[in-house]
Amino acid sequence: MNENKDTSNMKNETGNRIRLGVFVSIAIALFIVVIYFIGNRQQLFTKTITINGTFEDVGGLREGSNVRFTGITIGTIDKVEIMTDTTVLVVMTIEQSVQKFIKEDAIASIGSDGLMGNKVINIVSGNPNSKVIADGGTINTVTPVSMDDIMNNLAMTTANAALITDDIAVLTTNIRTGNGAIGKIFMDTAFANTIDATFVNAKNAAGGFSDNMEAVKHNFLLRGYFKKKEKEAAKAQKEAEKNAAKQTKEKEKEKDSKDK
Numbered sequence: 486m487n488e489n490k491d492t493s494n495m496k497n498e499t500g501n502r503i504r505l506g507v508f509v510s511i512a513i514a515l516f517i518v519v520i521y522f523i524g525n526r527q528q529l530f531t532k533t534i535t536i537n538g539t540f541e542d543v544g545g546l547r548e549g550s551n552v553r554f555t556g557i558t559i560g561t562i563d564k565v566e567i568m569t570d571t572t573v574l575v576v577m578t579i580e581q582s583v584q585k586f587i588k589e590d591a592i593a594s595i596g597s598d599g600l601m602g603n604k605v606i607n608i609v610s611g612n613p614n615s616k617v618i619a620d621g622g623t624i625n626t627v628t629p630v631s632m633d634d635i636m637n638n639l640a641m642t643t644a645n646a647a648l649i650t651d652d653i654a655v656l657t658t659n660i661r662t663g664n665g666a667i668g669k670i671f672m673d674t675a676f677a678n679t680i681d682a683t684f685v686n687a688k689n690a691a692g693g694f695s696d697n698m699e700a701v702k703h704n705f706l707l708r709g710y711f712k713k714k715e716k717e718a719a720k721a722q723k724e725a726e727k728n729a730a731k732q733t734k735e736k737e738k739e740k741d742s743k744d745k
Contacts, residue, residue, distance in 0.1 A: 531581070533578050533580060533581055534579060535576060535577065535578055535579075535620060535621055536621070537576055538574075538606075538624045538625075539573065539574055540572075540595065540628055541573070542573070542628055543565060543573050543604070546565060548563065548564060549562060550603060550605055550606065551598070551603075551605045551606070552579055554579075554607075554610070555610075559579045559580050559583045560577055561577070562575060562578075562606065563576045575606070577593075584618065587608060588618060589618050589622070590611040591609060591611035591618060591624055592626065593606050593627070594607050
């Protein structure tokens with residue numbers, strides 16, 4: 486009986502040890518995987534360089550945020566530090582393999598990962614003929630437009646639109662009631678008739694002027710002058726027709742010579 490108990494106890498201990506070993510192995514494997522992903526995110530297993538940028542306002546940018554180049558994540562934000570009351574230093578750690586694409590005149594700007602996502606740094610390479618930025622170098626930056634500025638501009642635009650709408654409403658009311666010049670034009674019948682009469686008088690005046698000019702042409706004192714003008718106009722027209730005919734003949738000759 487004792488031997489059977491000892492044998493069963495040994496089997497139980499062996500099973501417990503196996504289970505413990507499997508559990509420890511799984512925990513170690515998970516730990517290694519976690520370390521790998523964290524290290525890969527922080528570039529612990531790749532060669533990196535550091536570049537600096539200064540901003541007036543980082544707009545909520547944090548340490549650990551991504552650095553992107555042409556939409557690809559190439560690094561992270563290593564440090565965000567206030568230098569003065571108007572300057573914030575941002576230290577970026579990026580992969581050394583992309584250093585050759587980032588020039589000294591490259592520009593870094595702060596953007597969002599999506600519409601309302603986390604803040605990121607976006608880098609534009611710069612002139613291809615410029616020198617490559619050095620490790621520890623400083624990159625040019627652009628201060629981002631803050632959400633507060635956007636909201637303020639939107640509020641101002643909305644207020645202006647409301648004022649314009651009120652003005653249009655007042656103008657429409659004046660037109661309907663016949664107030665003001667535009668209202669009289671559209672709604673005042675007497676004013677409209679006066680305008681029509683003015684146009685009729687102007688038309689009649691123009692017709693009278695034409696009649697007067699015809700009478701002047703037939704006046705024996707000015708008849709010679711108008712005939713001279715008519716002859717000159719006819720002569721000019723003939724000259725123009727001759728020139729046009731001459732040019733047409735020359736073009737036909739050139740065409741015939743080319744065809745031959």
